[in-house]
Amino acid sequence: MYQLSKRLFDIISSSVALILLIPFFVPIIIMLKLTGEGEVFYLQKRIGYKNTYFDIIKFATMLKNSLNMGSGSITLRNDPRVTPLGKFLRKTKINELPQILNVFLGSMSVVGPRPLVDKTFNAYNKEVQANIYNSKPGITGIGSIIFRDEEKMISESKLDPHVFYQETIAPYKGALEMWYQSKKSFFLDILLIFLTVWVVIFSKSNLPYTLFKDLPKRPF
16 A cells, blocks of 8 residues: 555656646756756666666766766765756755656655665665665655765765765665665655755754654764
């Protein structure tokens, strides 16, 4: 029943969102076409449901060859690979909105673990790797909410970005996603959507920890 209600919600919400956002997308598409390198959409192979690959769709925010530049798959605060318009799109999370099409097509859900590239996925331990994508990856989720400013966390760390991700972020993010797998329900998904909006407006809020007393303890 949960899977059926989740898929129906995904279809209805993504359909409505696409209709409402088309007028909003048009000026963004025009601005992207006229700035940076002229790229509008960014497609990348990500790991999804049952550890199968799919193409995630985002607005382009970085230079074309960014994966082979600087910190690779990890994006830092004020990363020079990010275009000027891309900085705004990333900060406001607008760059994530084209993933609504992924939701409509069924490769993603509104709520779920974030889909990762191989390198960051491999930072998880074997248990997390085997279980995290028993749910479809989502536009938002408990990991996305807690790590809503991951770029800042990595940038402020004194460790190498890849070391900090592997030793600090990945273990805790994996624990959060395992928490979601053990608790997932339609009601929890609705709460996580609410929390996503809340933390965008109140970026320093600790409401997730207030609502969910049994969340894994923060390591930092």
